[in-house]
Structure formats: C-alpha cells, structure tokens
Amino acid sequence: MAAAGGSGGCWFLALALGVSLLKCLLIPTYHSTDFEVHRNWLAITHNLPVSEWYYEATSEWTLDYPPFFAWFEYALSHVAKYFDQEMLVIQNLNYSSHATVFFQRLSVIFTDILFVYAARECCRCVNGKRPGKELLEKPMFVLAVLLLWNFGLLIVDHIHFQYNGFLFGLMLLSVARLFQKRHLEGALLFAVLLHFKHIYIYVAPAYCVYLLRSYCFTANKADGSLKWSSFSFLRITLLGLIVCLVSALSLGPFAVLGQLPQVISRLFPFKRGLCHAYWAPNFWALYNAVDKTLAVVGIKYKFLDPEKIPKASMTGGLVQEFQHTVLPSVTPLATLICTFISILPSVFCLWFKPQGPRGFLQCLILCALSSFMFGWHVHEKAILLAILPLSLLSVESPKHAGIYLILTTTGHFSLFPLLFTPPGKV
Amino acid sequence: MEKWSLMTITVLLGLIVRWMVSFGSYSGAGKPPMYGDYEAQRHWQEVTYNLPIKQWYFNTSDNNLQYWGLDYPPLTAYHSLLCAYVAKLINPDWIALHTSRGYESQPHKLFMRATVLIADLLVYIPAVILYCCYLKETSTKKKIASALCILLYPGLILIDYGHFQYNSVSLGFALWGVLSLSYDWDLLGSLAFCLAINYKQMELYHSLPFFCYLLGKCFQKGLTGKGLVLLIKIAFTVVASFAICWLPFCTEVEQILQVLRRLFPIDRGLFEDKVANIWCSLNVLIKIKNVMSPQTQLKLSFAFTFLTLLPACIKLTLQPSLRGFKFAMISCALSFFLFSFQVHEKSILLVSIPVCLMLNEIPLMSTWFLLVSTFSLLPLLLKDGLLLAYVVTTLAFLTVCETSFSIFEKTSEEDLQLKSFSLSIRGYIPSFKAFPKIIKSLFIVSVTLMGILTLMSATLTPPQKLPDLFPVSVSVVSCLHFLFFLMYFNAVVLWDSRNGRNQKKIH
Numbered sequence: 022m023a024a025a026g027g028s029g030g031c032w033f034l035a036l037a038l039g040v041s042l043l044k045c046l047l048i049p050t051y052h053s054t055d056f057e058v059h060r061n062w063l064a065i066t067h068n069l070p071v072s073e074w075y076y077e078a079t080s081e082w083t084l085d086y087p088p089f090f091a092w093f094e095y096a097l098s099h100v101a102k103y104f105d106q107e108m109l110v111i112q113n114l115n116y117s118s119h120a121t122v123f124f125q126r127l128s129v130i131f132t133d134i135l136f137v138y139a140a141r142e143c144c145r146c147v148n149g150k151r152p153g154k155e156l157l158e159k160p161m162f163v164l165a166v167l168l169l170w171n172f173g174l175l176i177v178d179h180i181h182f183q184y185n186g187f188l189f190g191l192m193l194l195s196v197a198r199l200f201q202k203r204h205l206e207g208a209l210l211f212a213v214l215l216h217f218k219h220i221y222i223y224v225a226p227a228y229c230v231y232l233l234r235s236y237c238f239t240a241n242k243a244d245g246s247l248k249w250s251s252f253s254f255l256r257i258t259l260l261g262l263i264v265c266l267v268s269a270l271s272l273g274p275f276a277v278l279g280q281l282p283q284v285i286s287r288l289f290p291f292k293r294g295l296c297h298a299y300w301a302p303n304f305w306a307l308y309n310a311v312d313k314t315l316a317v318v319g320i321k322y323k324f325l326d327p328e329k330i331p332k333a334s335m336t337g338g339l340v341q342e343f344q345h346t347v348l349p350s351v352t353p354l355a356t357l358i359c360t361f362i363s364i365l366p367s368v369f370c371l372w373f374k375p376q377g378p379r380g381f382l383q384c385l386i387l388c389a390l391s392s393f394m395f396g397w398h399v400h401e402k403a404i405l406l407a408i409l410p411l412s413l414l415s416v417e418s419p420k421h422a423g424i425y426l427i428l429t430t431t432g433h434f435s436l437f438p439l440l441f442t443p444p445g446k447v
Numbered sequence: 448m449e450k451w452s453l454m455t456i457t458v459l460l461g462l463i464v465r466w467m468v469s470f471g472s473y474s475g476a477g478k479p480p481m482y483g484d485y486e487a488q489r490h491w492q493e494v495t496y497n498l499p500i501k502q503w504y505f506n507t508s509d510n511n512l513q514y515w516g517l518d519y520p521p522l523t524a525y526h527s528l529l530c531a532y533v534a535k536l537i538n539p540d541w542i543a544l545h546t547s548r549g550y551e552s553q554p555h556k557l558f559m560r561a562t563v564l565i566a567d568l569l570v571y572i573p574a575v576i577l578y579c580c581y582l583k584e585t586s587t588k589k590k591i592a593s594a595l596c597i598l599l600y601p602g603l604i605l606i607d608y609g610h611f612q613y614n615s616v617s618l619g620f621a622l623w624g625v626l627s628l629s630y631d632w633d634l635l636g637s638l639a640f641c642l643a644i645n646y647k648q649m650e651l652y653h654s655l656p657f658f659c660y661l662l663g664k665c666f667q668k669g670l671t672g673k674g675l676v677l678l679i680k681i682a683f684t685v686v687a688s689f690a691i692c693w694l695p696f697c698t699e700v701e702q703i704l705q706v707l708r709r710l711f712p713i714d715r716g717l718f719e720d721k722v723a724n725i726w727c728s729l730n731v732l733i734k735i736k737n738v739m740s741p742q743t744q745l746k747l748s749f750a751f752t753f754l755t756l757l758p759a760c761i762k763l764t765l766q767p768s769l770r771g772f773k774f775a776m777i778s779c780a781l782s783f784f785l786f787s788f789q790v791h792e793k794s795i796l797l798v799s800i801p802v803c804l805m806l807n808e809i810p811l812m813s814t815w816f817l818l819v820s821t822f823s824l825l826p827l828l829l830k831d832g833l834l835l836a837y838v839v840t841t842l843a844f845l846t847v848c849e850t851s852f853s854i855f856e857k858t859s860e861e862d863l864q865l866k867s868f869s870l871s872i873r874g875y876i877p878s879f880k881a882f883p884k885i886i887k888s889l890f891i892v893s894v895t896l897m898g899i900l901t902l903m904s905a906t907l908t909p910p911q912k913l914p915d916l917f918p919v920s921v922s923v924v925s926c927l928h929f930l931f932f933l934m935y936f937n938a939v940v941l942w943d944s945r946n947g948r949n950q951k952k953i954h
Contacts, residue, residue, distance in 0.1 A: 032850070
C-alpha cells in the first residue's frame with residue numbers, strides 16, 4: 022500500500038480519495054428521516070424571509086440548529102435549484118427524487134473536504150515516540166486512517182444522513198490550532214462551530230478553562246502553579262471580542278427582530294423528553310431500565326397498583342415526555358447538575374495542573390463523555406464527539422490506545438440501530 | 448506490520464467494496480416480461496428444485512426453455528439447487544414453480560447478493576490470497592498491493608455484484624488450477640480446471656494453455672517414462688471429474704446431447720448485441736451476416752481464432768514454463784474473445800483474471816488492459832443502472848494501482864518485458880528508442896478517450912439515425928485496444944527467449 026517512490030503527501034491523498042469514493046458508493050443506500058429534515062430546511066431557507074425561519078412549522082421537522090447552519094442550508098439551496106426545483110417546495114414533504122438524493126449526498130461528501138483538511142492538520146501535530154520507518158507504523162498514517170475512515174462517521178453521515186463531517190472538521194481544526202499555539206484562531210473556530218451546531222456546548226467548559234488558564238495567564242510559577250500576576254487583560258479582551266462578534270453575527274439579526282426567545286426554545290427543546298427515540302447508551306438509559314424492571318416486578322408481586330401507572334412506553338421509538346413510575350422523575354435541572362458534577366474533576370485538573378494542549382484534549386474528551394452520560398435528550402451519535410478527539414491521543418500512547426479500542430467498538434456498535442435495513446446492517 | 452493482518456484488511460476492503468456495489472441495481476430490475484440475469488438465476492433455482500434432473504435441460508410444459516432455459520453445465524445447476532434449498536428454508540415463495548416468475552423484493556435481493564458473496568468467499572478470494580502470498584521474489588508490500596488490486600478489479604465486482612452472475616466461482620476454480628500448477632501439483636490443477644469448465648463452458652477459452660502446458664511437461668519428462676505416467680494420470684483425473692459432474696446425465700445419450708446443444712448454441716449466429724470483438728466491429732463497415740452464410744462464418748471464426756493462438760500454444764508445448772503458461776492463458780483467451788463466435792461481453796473477464804496475475808510484473812500494461820476491459824462493459828452497465836458504481840470502482844482501481852505500483856514510472860522496455868522484442872525491432876525501426884514516452888502518452892490518451900466516451904454515453908442522447916452510436920463506439924474503441932494488447936502479449940511471450948529465467952532474476 023505504500024508507494025514505491027514514496028512521495029510524501031501521496032498516501033494521504035490516496036486515503037482521502039479512497040474514502041470519498043467509498044462514500045459515493047453509499048449514495049443509493051437507505052437514508053433516515055434526517056434526510057427529509059434537511060430537505061425541509063433547504064426549502065424553508067430558500068423560500069422564506071429570515072424573520073420566518075424559526076417560526077415555520079408546516080413540517081414536523083422544524084429548524085432547530087443555530088443560525089449559521091441555517092445560512093449554510095440557504096447557500097446549499099442555491100445550488101440545489103440546479104438539481105431539482107421540486108425539493109425546494111416546502112409543501113413537498115418527504116420528497117426524495119433521485120436528483121434530490123444525489124444532490125444531498127453529494128453535498129455531504131463535498132463538505133467533508135473541511136474534515137479532510139482538519140485531519141491533515143491534526144496529523145501534523147502528532148508525533149510518536151519511536152519514529153517508525155515503515156509508513157504503516159507512522160502515527161501520522163494511523164491517525165489519518167482512524168479519522169478519515171472512521172466508520173461511525175461514515176454510518177451517521179453517509180447512510181443515516183447528517184452533516185457531521187464538516188462540523189467535526191471545524192472542531193478538529195480548532196483543536197489542531199490550539200496544539201499549534203494559535204489560540205485565537207482555535208477560539209474563533211470553536212465559536213463559529215457553536216453557532217453551527219450547539220451540541221458542541223458539551224465541550225465548551227474545556228475550551229473556556231483551558232483558554233483562561235493557559236492563554237490568559239501567560240506564565241506559570243516555578244512549580245507549575247498559577248501566577249496571578251501574569252494575567253493578560255489584552256488576551257481576555259481579544260477572546261471576549263471574538264466570542265461577542267461571532268455571536269452578534271449569528272444571533273444579531275434575530276435579536277433585532279425580537280425573536281431570541283423563539284430561537285432559544287427551538288434550539289433547546291426540553292419538552293422532548295429525557296431520552297431520545299432510540300436510547301443513547303447513557304446513564305439515564307440504565308435508570309429507565311431499572312425503573313421499568315422495578316415497575317414490572319412491582320406489578321407482578323402486587324407492590325404497585327396497575328391503575329396508577331401511566332401507559333406510555335419509553336422504548337416505543339417516539340419522542341415524548343415521560344414520568345418515571347418507581348424511581349423519582351428526572352428533570353432537566355437534575356441532569357444539568359449531574360453533568361456539572363461529573364465534569365468537575367477534569368476541569369479542576371485542567372485548571373490546577375495544566376499539561377498543555379494534551380491536557381486540554383483529555384479534558385475535552387472527558388467533558389464530551391460526561392455530557393453524553395448525564396445529558397438531557399442525548400443522541401447516540403454524540404458518542405462521536407468523544408471518539409474522534411480520542412483518536413489523536415490514541416496514536417501517541419498505548420494506554421489511550423487501549424481505551425480507544427474499547428470506546429470505538431462499543432460506540433460504533435451502539436450506532437447500529439441507526440441502520441434500519443438489513444443490507445445496511447451487514 | 449504483519450503480513451496476515453495486512454492481508455485481512457485487504458480482504459475486508461475488498462468485501463466492503465463488493466457489498467456496497469451490491470446495494471445498486473441488478474440486471475433486468477423491474478423490467479417485465481423477461482427481466483434479466485438476476486431473474487435467470489432465480490429461475491434456475493426454481494427449476495432445479497422443483498423438477499427432476501432429467502427435465503432440467505429439456506423443453507417441457509413445466510420448463511419453458513425460451514424463458515431463461517439452463518445454458519450452463521451441470522455444476523451451475525447443482526449450485527442453483529443448493530441455493531434453492533436455502534431459499535426454501537427462508538421463503539418458499541421465492542422458488543415456487545411458475546408462480547415465482549419475476550419475483551422481486553428487498554429480502555430476496557439480500558439473499559441473492561449473499562449467495563454471490565458466499566460463493567466468492569469460498570472459492571475466488573482464498574485463491575487470490577494464496578496466489579499473492581506465495582508469489583516468488585516479491586516483497587511483502589508488493590504482495591499485499593497485488594492482492595488489493597486484484598480484489599478491487601472493477602470488471603468482476605460489477606458483473607458479479609451488480610449485473611448479477613457467479614463468475615467468481617468458475618474463475619476461482621481456474622485460479623486454483625493455476626495455483627496448483629505453479630506448485631507442480633498437476634493432478635489437483637487438472638481437477639480444479641475441470642471443475643471450472645463444468646461450471647461455465649466459457650472456461651474452455653483457457654483449456655488450450657492448460658493442455659499445452661501439461662503436455663509440454665509430459666514431453667519434457669520423456670514420453671517413454673515418467674511423462675507417459677503423468678499423461679495417463681492427468682487423463683484419468685480429467686475423465687473422472689467429468690464423469691462425476693455429469694453422472695446424473697450419463698444414463699442416456701440423448702441427455703448428454705441435449706445438454707451440449709444448450710451449452711453450444713451454434714445456430715445462434717456469429718454475434719448478438721454489441722461486443723468488443725472483431726466481427727461486431729467489422730460489421731460497422733461490412734454487414735458480415737449478409738455477405739456470408741452461417742457455415743462460412745463458423746469456419747472463418749474458427750480459422751482466425753486458431754491462427755492467432757497457435758504460436759503461443761506451440762511455444763508453450765515446446766518450452767513449458769509457468770510464465771509462458773500465464774501469458775498463453777491471456778493470449779488464447781483474448782484470441783477466442785476477439786475471433787470466436789457467440790461471444791458475450793462478459794467473456795472479457797476470462798482474459799482479465801489472468802492479466803490480474805501479471806499485475807506485479809507488468810503493472811502499466813496490466814492496469815491499462817484492466818481499465819479497457821471494464822470500459823468495454825460500459826453499455827451493459829449503463830443498461831443495468833450501474834454508472835455510479837462503475838465510475839467509483841474504476842477510479843478507485845486506478846488510484847490503488849498508481850499508488851501501489853507507480854505505473855507511470857515503470858514505462859521502460861525492461862519494465863514492459865519487451866527487451867528482446869525491442870532489440871530485434873530496433874534493427875528495423877531506429878526511432879523505437881522513444882518507447883517509454885510513447886507508451887505513457889498512449890496510455891494517457893487512451894484513458895482520456897475512455898473517460899470522454901463514458902461521459903458522452905451517460906449524458907447525451909444519440910441521434911435518431913444512429914441509435915446505437917455510443918455502444919458501437921465503445922465496442923470499436925475497446926476492440927482496437929484489444930487487438931493492440933493481443934499483439935503486445937504475443938510479442939512478450941514469443942520473444943521471451945531462452946533468457947526467460949535470467950530476466951526473472953533481474954526483477
């Protein structure tokens with residue numbers, strides 16, 4: 022697989038091209054309702070004025086991503102009209118002609134270019150302890166394979182259908198920039214990312230604490246602890262400015278129109294219930310399972326009165342609110358507190374014992390995992406938020422590699438319910 | 448990295464690409480009343496399961512031979528029977544006599560695709576792996592690269608997993624034959640090849656090289672001693688394997704004759720449809736069917752075929768070597784493809800698989816040939832709705848070959864195995880020195896031409912007066928390429944002189 026001539030970037034290009042071709046082969050496969058979601062958003066952003074984007078509710082799949090993503094769909098819609106005008110009609114619910122499928126799938130494959138670029142930047146940041154002469158043993162090569170050919174991402178983006186590729190590209194690029202000590206760029210990229218898809222708020226604490234501790238405080242004391250006098254007001258101002266500018270650009274138009282509360286309610290739909298339709302394998306899934314078991318046992322052994330138990334099923338594949346029968350019900354606030362408590366240890370470590378970018382990455386992964394475990398209405402796809410950054414650590418140390426192996430196997434396995442049809446499952 | 452881990456990854460990649468191509472459409476999907484090869488295979492499962500053996504090849508009220516009658520030898524029929532037993536366990540509706548005609552559903556498609564995958568895994572893929580692992584005088588990297596390229600060859604994947612056929616079984620058996628012969632296990636090799644012929648009669652294209660090579664070996668050992676013993680043993684193996692395969696049909700002569708009639712439909716004429724062979728291409732200029740009678744056509748095609756393959760075969764008999772054997776397989780199959788009668792475009796696979804075996808020795812020419820062979824299948828693939836799979840797999844194949852073998856750098860005469868040939872030619876044509884550049888430019892021109900023709904066939908509609916413009920252009924272009932390759936491969940094998948063994952050591 023190595024080129025006999027051995028030209029440097031050649032193998033990376035071959036890997037990227039190979040996986041893109043593979044993605045093309047997946048164009049005719051099954052796609053989920055997320056396909057219709059994005060088609061609907063193309064239609065909404067194309068036809069309606071900005072003031073109506075977050076109010077439009079003809080379809081059940083209303084716009085629930087931040088404004089930057091809406092603008093992205095708007096840009097795509099201008100290309101879409103050359104493929105099939107009909108997909109841009111809002112009333113054409115569940116419209117999926119060949120041209121529509123082709124266009125949408127192609128748009129995901131195309132936007133993955135950002136992910137490829139980010140992967141290349143990450144490969145540059147990585148160096149193993151023993152520089153292997155064999156191409157196949159170089160950490161750069163292994164990381165490139167782990168990132169570019171990540172099967173979880175392939176399943177979610179190119180079969181189930183979503184646009185996670187370029188979003189993870191933004192995230193990995195911001196991580197790479199932080200590794201390269203280009204902190205402002207990293208911060209900017211992350212701020213932009215947040216306004217594309219707010220799920221990345223899960224890892225925001227890691228960014229905040231790291232930037233504050235390692236960027237705003239420019240020097241450490243001799244023993245590595247905090248040197249309060251090295252606080253740089255300039256830097257924190259710059260960071261604040263970046264965040265404010267990006268937010269203004271994104272939410273500004275809606276604030277002016279007075280639509281902020283509506284946008285917020287769309288972005289954070291707490292009415293959707295503790296667990297997603299197909300349970301993400303997190304703590305609350307276990308909690309629900311225990312609750313259900315206790316309920317069944319209770320009814321059987323007549324500890325509980327059957328009449329008092331609500332009938333709705335939590336595994337029915339639909340999203341709705343639900344009250345627990347035996348164990349205390351869980352509110353959004355409770356999940357927030359649990360998440361907060363679980364990220365405290367890693368955040369404290371990042372503050373008191375910063376270990377540079379690698380420490381930041383570890384904290385990021387832990388934040389992602391904690392939020393996945395205890396968050397409200399978590400999708401199983403969120404496990405990718407932990408898997409992809411862990412790839413970077415796994416090529417550098419065997420300990421992390423072991424953890425990575427377990428995480429990817431179970432994580433990807435948990436994504437299987439997303440593949441609805443038997444051929445896809447094979 | 449260990450050889451076996453890399454080989455596993457290679458195989459997995461090959462399997463993934465195969466399974467993804469099978470997501471696409473198949474031959475005759477949703478096209479009543481005749482449908483296509485997919486329906487033919489399903490129909491054979493129905494016929495072999497429900498009817499007694501005596502009726503499989505005969506036209507009866509239950510078995511209408513006009514509707515996809517069996518026209519492959521008995522092993523195909525037995526394979527269909529086996530699949531039918533499995534089908535019965537899952538859903539008997541799939542093979543119910545008469546009522547299951549044109550049955551199409553997602554679970555059924557999954558089942559049929561799975562049968563192809565299993566057959567591939569059992570026969571073809573192990574042969575490829577073993578062949579590559581035991582290549583002599585090559586590094587591990589090159590072995591893995593060869594395996595990857597062979598497994599990613601688009602033609603076989605698209606026909607077997609797209610159009611729908613079971614070529615990997617017969618080609619796999621032939622490959623086992625080659626593998627066995629390279630270890631001097633002559634009897635096993637003969638057995639494997641007989642199984643191949645009994646699966647698909649098209650494998651007869653390879654029969655002459657096998658025959659000449661084994662005969663040559665017998666001559667070498669001396670016809671009065673060990674050679675004669677070997678000859679007798681091989682003959683016995685061949686007769687025995689045929690007998691076992693044809694056992695149920697051996698009860699009556701009429702049975703055997705009817706099967707032969709189904710296998711070799713002489714009355715169907717010189718060619719059907721657009722094939723990249725000489726007769727179809729000549730037909731553009733001269734309407735052969737009007738000029739000559741069927742008997743003359745038959746004799747002419749017979750004559751040309753044998754004229755073109757005789758040199759390589761004679762050389763093989765006189766100097767049996769493994770290299771000569773592989774090259775003879777290529778040139779014989781190519782002669783048959785170009786000049787024989789009733790050739791189907793899928794028969795190019797019979798030439799492609801031996802060429803795949805040459806990938807690590809002459810990367811550029813092999814890659815070029817394999818690309819042209821896939822391109823020649825374009826009209827068929829367009830009909831089946833497999834354009835996307837075709838483009839993707841061809842691009843992937845070209846990329847993999849280029850990164851693995853650096854084909855653009857290996858264009859010298861030595862790399863093309865033409866050293867002796869060019870030495871002889873230089874006496875007559877001094878300008879032959881610019882050979883590498885010529886070859887490289889020709890390659891690029893050829894690939895560009897194929898790309899343009901693909902684009903045109905896929906996007907433009909032909910003018911009304913020439914409705915077959917694009918298929919015919921594809922066939923003619925491919926035919927010209929194949930003629931060039933026929934000359935090239937013959938040149939290599941005929942000028943592959945007494946220095947054959949020395950040349951091998953250089954590489």
